[in-house]
Amino acid sequence: MTMQGIAPTIESLFKGGLPVWFKAYDGSAAGPLDQPYGLELVNERGLSYIMTAPGDLGLARAYVAGDLVLHGAHPGDPYEAFSLLKDTTDFGVPKPSELVGVIRALGVSHLVPPPPPPQEHLPAWRHRLEGLRSLTSPFGRWGRHSQERDADAIHHHYDVSNTFYEHVLGPSMTYTCAVFPTEDATLEEAQDHKYDLICRKLGLKAGDRLLDIGCGWGGMVRHAAKHYGVKALGVTLSREQATWAQEEIKRQGLDHLAEVRHSDYRDVEETGFDAVSSIGLTEHIGIANYPAYFSFINGKLRPQGRVLNHCITRHDNIDKSTGAFIDRYVFPDGELAGSGTIVTAIEDAGLEVQHHENFRVHYARTLAGWSKNLADNWDACVAETDEGTARVWGLYMAGSRIAFDRNEIQLHHVLATKTEDGTSGYPLRHDFGA
Template identity: 45%
Template sequence: MADAAHRILDLAEHALSTSFPLRVRAWDGSEAGPSGAPVLIIRRRRALRRLLWRPGELGLARAWVAGDLDIEGDLYKALDELSGLFWERGEGQPAVGRVERVRRAGTALRDPATYRLAREALTLAGPGLPPAPPPEEIRGRRGMVHTKRRDKAAISHHYDVGNAFYEMVLGPSMVYSCAVFPESDSTLEEAQRAKLDLVCRKLQLREGQRLLDVGCGWGSMVLHAAQHYGVRATGITLSVEQAAYARKRVADAGLSDRIEIRVQDYRDVKDEPFDAISSIGMAEHVGSERYLEYARTLYALLRPGGLLLNHQIGRRPLMDEETYRIDEFIDRYVFPDGELSPIDATISWLEQAGFEARDMEALREHYARTLRAWVRNLESCWDKAVAATSPGRARVWRLYMAASAVSFERNRIGVNQVLAVRTGDDGTSDMPPTRTAWLS
């Protein structure tokens, strides 16, 4: 198996019909590709078997999570270069033709019309059946998406991986959503406090009001709102581990009489009305088929005049929305059944439910910076993170967060705060007429 790197590079460039942007180092020690570029390390031949049996992003993801592939050098630069195979530079649309070439590369190599390439690929990959997927991959999902049972399982897959792991990644704030950096030198903790306070100010929270935090995570939002704005807060989550952690934080803060943490689906909340609702990084789990139901449920839980702050990752709109598909790596390893929608669809659904959308703020650059901070946290305590979960799980989070940072930086995805109101019958609400109230 001499000079495997050159043979792999030739196959990749033939399949992609373009030059490969990374240097390649194979299991036999050979190297090929542009000098000075980040290095794609192929540690084991089975990485190629994974790609031949499952061409495209899922085969790559399995090889990465299993440790068959790695990157040496600047991970962000490597991911940016690789993403250039899938996106046209400077545009928000996928390079569909090239995406299809990548997805079909393994199939093409098995086509009799390309027998020589097929034989070369199979020789490099070695004999054997496809390797089993890494244990971190979620499998065996059946039935309709976004039922209460399936949503609970999806949330558990992502969040019930150990609170100690999330403490290492997120830091003391335990906030798992985009921070807002008020200054260029603001720390992650300062930025997360600024984000929580921004949400509270947008919601016009006041002493004695009732706040519902949908997808409350580890309790940071309800704690901030109760401590600094005097509200009575209810936080709901489907994660048992999150709820236990949040309840302890509430008890330690002496706020058990003002904050309640529940393991509860948003569709099962019945003790309305609330004065305000925050939904921060939760709506990505809802799905387009259920989004109008989600919006109508929150509308019904608010009193007339009450406010909703919906903080949500959004994708770029496609010229043909029928071509949208959920990223296989994200779906199998990170957010099962998660789905991103364009901001215009989000606002449309909220208004169809009866809300008046009053303000939208884009925070895209802030999320890129947040993700890079989380990656630094993870890398700085890598061995402990691996021990707290598994090597594969730590690799999933490193790849997911770094790739997401690049996507935000390149404006392929964004994150938006939509402030909406349930107006009274006479059109009145708690909304100030300008943004001055929360910007001052």
């Protein structure tokens, strides 16, 4: 490969060709210059990020650091631009023969990796070493997903700032897939409908006891207490979430029924719950820990009690990595499995699956709503955190929306009962309605 300038050389890394224009700080340009969307590489550090971590991680590092600038799209909602990129590009690592040409064209000095942006979490290999150490630690239950390490991962993502989440999530403060009852329903209406649907699937009634594992800011706990008269306990590893949730419970006068604890769910001592809800937590558990997790839930239920598991899933049941960007910037230690794997684990834990439902298209709509909120409140979100963090959120929500749109990932509800001696307490037909 002969020296052509930075932009043409970078373009050569994109197997499908660049669908957007690309300009670099050396004055070179490549790609369709009449396209409204474009990428601008503004400094040498950005080039070093791209060269030392080929693929999505290098591009993400440069983008988050502000060294790679997206033009023609709002950083809070870059969905249209990233959809175009994903259609025609392959961010895979170049072949060795291609890599030699790239190095010759761009310079060996750019093979020295700069320090990653401060928003980046520990890489997977560092996690694995810590996981081995945790096996001899008093916190070492469940190996890689020890209580200490899970708390750190949750802190990385969920303790950004309650005010930041208020801007992005809206008044519901619900960071899980909404369920849209109609085409024109608002995000808030859809979140309320989601909680009510789960309450009905669990068959909740006044006086029941509910355990909500990974309760976030307490939306499910408050809904069940307020609308169904349920005595609800929620637990979260995020201190910020627990503090906000308890204050909101008191503000709504629900503290005689609802409680949110800053606690690992494994430390919940109470048993005999009528229902357990797990909304958006299974993604953080680790596939190897599914048997222990669903056995734990089984042990918390009374006979004929119900559990509703709501989680992001793969479109298949093949074990794959979530990718470097997601692991380091968004959900450290996160793992996704197919819904069949979830169902199998629930059944193997001794629970009887009664209903199974896919809400994939609803999550794409939910993410569109959150992205719009981020874009509309961009200045406030940046002021509350920093521009790099805000760019991470815009990037990850747009990418996730694309993945849901294209059936690469899904969102499933699995409803099960603690059936004993053949008695499930479940009606002849589902009675939770449409």
